Amino acid sequence: MSWVEMKVRGLREEAEGILGLELCPLNDDGLPFSWTPGAHVDLQLGSGLVRQYSLTNLAEEGCLRLAIKREPDSRGGSQWLHEQLRLGSRMQVGVPRNLFALAPGTAPVVLLAAGIGVTPLLAMYRACRAQQRPVHLYYFSRSRAQSAFLDELRTQPDVSLFSGLSSVEIALRLPALLANRQPDSLLYSCGPAGFMDCVFESARAVGWPSEVLYREHFQTHLQAPEHAAANQAQRVQLWLAKSGKQVAVNSGETLVAAAARVGVEITTSCGMGMCGACMTRVVSGEVDHHDQYLSDAERASGEWIMPCVSSCSSNALVLDL
Ligand code: FES
Structure with a gap:
């Protein structure tokens, strides 16, 4: 993932327990990336955590606006943002990704x-x-x-x-x-x-x-699903189509870890099948889904896998990596 350093230009209470956050480029040259409605960014928090938050504003505005709810049972992300951020604070912000894009056109x-x-x-x-x-x-x-x-x-x-x-x-x-x-x-x-x-x-x-x-x-x-760590139970051959590599996935090993052994890094964030960061296109093979992210239609299509938690029910899996 690519990261950009940005500064906090706005902080306000959007509602009870909801922090409104405005992040802007360090200089006035505008954003070094474009994004579309439905996109989210990863934020690196000072405590070493990475969390995802959706963008709320219009892409043309030149800054990013987010709203962050303080979650009492969170693993520290929202609490850190609510307590530690100050005007002028600098943050590492991931280039926006959109896994929930609004279809173009004029349909209602x-x-x-x-x-x-x-x-x-x-x-x-x-x-x-x-x-x-x-x-x-x-x-x-x-x-x-x-x-x-x-x-x-x-x-x-x-x-x-x-x-x-x-x-x-x-x-x-x-x-x-x-x-x-x-x-x-x-x-x-x-x-x-x-x-x-x-x-x-x-x-x-x-x-x-x-x-x-x-x-x-x-x-x-979302809470981590009980089966989030349900890794590959049987030995499967993982083929990585773009890089031309293959690797045998060990019992109990995630597909992300197996790919990393042959030098193919898959971007991850939550590692629990919840955020969409690792969403990867399937070229062939039967996916055994364990994520909380894909829709029923996406699962049924067999086109996508969340390799941080999902596995394969056939002997071979080919991913578009
Ligand atoms: S890393 Fe979040 S869904 Fe895989």
Whole structure:
């Protein structure tokens, strides 16, 4: 991964427990990279941790804006950012990556966010508005006090805000919100896994085809899955198509570790199948998925693998590396 040193130019309380962070280039030459709505960045924290956060602003603004919720049970990432950052602090920021891209074009877009999952959807919302593309954002939060970007969102005509609803109440509301789909509409959802499952179930029930449903896990809410360390149980031959290398994967070894033995580095971050950093294209072979990141459709396609945790159920696996 490529890293860029940036400075903190803005810090503000976006909502209760949510830190708004603005990161800008060290000089005024503009960003040395481009990015698109739905992208996230990796932040190197002083404690040696690396964490991913979605970008919320318009790419044309020349800086990066993020919103970070303080997670009491996090492994130290959000707590460090809330407590240690000061105006002028410098940080190593990974070049943005987008694993949740908004499809280009003019098709209407429906966005459903829960909690801090609003962050990538806010970037999509702002981009759609700027392009005069039809969009509607539904934003569910625990309370008004915990709703980020409220000052902006409450003035928008195509935003619906809900706070204080239980998961059962949300589930009861969704079918009506998702009914009457406009032709070609696309649906993007971000929030806790249970919320996104409920959104997709409701959408399918009222006629949305699966191929227009897109989701992103809100990484810092996810707990490491019990099977996250389920590494390769049987001996498999791993072929790396681009580099022309092959390696036998040892029992209990991850595909990332096996590739590293023959000099092929796969970018990783969480190492638990949650962040998407290691997402790799599969050329051939049967994947045994153990991640929390891919959608059902992506898994069924057999095109992608998260090699930090997933393995192979056939004797050979060929990756596009
Ligand atoms: S490193 Fe995060 S999903 Fe593999």
